[in-house]
Amino acid sequence: MPERPQPAPLRLATFLPFRLSVLSNAISQRIAELYDREFGLSIWQWRVMAVTADTPGISATEIGQRTQMDKVAVSRAVAGLIEMGYLERRPSTDDARRSNLVLTPAGLGIYELIVPLALSEEARLVSALSEKEQVELARLMGKLAKAASPERDLW
Amino acid sequence: MPERPQPAPLRLATFLPFRLSVLSNAISQRIAELYDREFGLSIWQWRVMAVTADTPGISATEIGQRTQMDKVAVSRAVAGLIEMGYLERRPSTDDARRSNLVLTPAGLGIYELIVPLALSEEARLVSALSEKEQVELARLMGKLAKAASPERDLW
DNA sequence: AAAAGATAGTTTCATATGTAACTAATTTCG
């Protein structure tokens, strides 16, 4: 009696894209609560702050590249931060289309409040892993990132 | 001259929650294209199909637990799948509030088309890692998941 | 130097998503 062809089984719980997505969301949500509840920032706004603190005078386009946000998302996050008084737009002298973005003193202030919170939450999380495991995880993620997006560097 | 207190540096590119999020999104998007472009399914609909194929007669609530989707998302995904003719709702005999969900033959048909595509995309991806590394990655992710969400099992 | 094309960023519009309120059925407990 001929067997009906059995499709390869697919269990969501062992399917890497699913596991990664669930894990990532669980972690992001935890951290997002930190700056949302305490400071009213969205995850996108926080990312914009982070790269702007790191590179004052950065342009919106560069922010997009560094954060993997599309330009609409950047535009909206920037607008929100300006409205809150955390970010300032300075017209670029050599290209009138772009602005140089910098944190205001207020923006820098709350940035400096958030950083230790975010870092300690990260530390709490990775403390489940040994030093060696942390390094290994970063390495494996790097390999995956390259396989997933060979065209452009994700980080 | 007193030093201004230097905040601990936070570079997005080395911040685990960010890296995980970007990696996960890059991968999910690649896979999502597969069933969206080819079959018009959203990622949520695909997840519902996957668990329903795995456990015919499952309820919406159970689907939510297995896929980490909230009940509204499940409700919408189910409604869409029914409209497309891929899913069928059977009233439960012992509890009139719940329905037992099953794939229709059409649903099962496209499910069986998608599975090998999804699996081979996953295989392509993880082939960047050795067998050993794959096992290690799964183990590390499991540890992180427990640290991130000790209350409930993510998988 | 003018036209065509590219780039920075915003706005618009249609769709997706999350929260809260709701309906209907079931369970709990006085």
Added chain:
DNA sequence: CGAAATTAGTTACATATGAAACTATCTTTT
């Protein structure tokens, strides 16, 4: 038993998001 509380699932509303169109500026080409 019957009121109160719980649970399954849907609906409504407000907000978030993404794609495409748009404005303004800059670059390239001829």
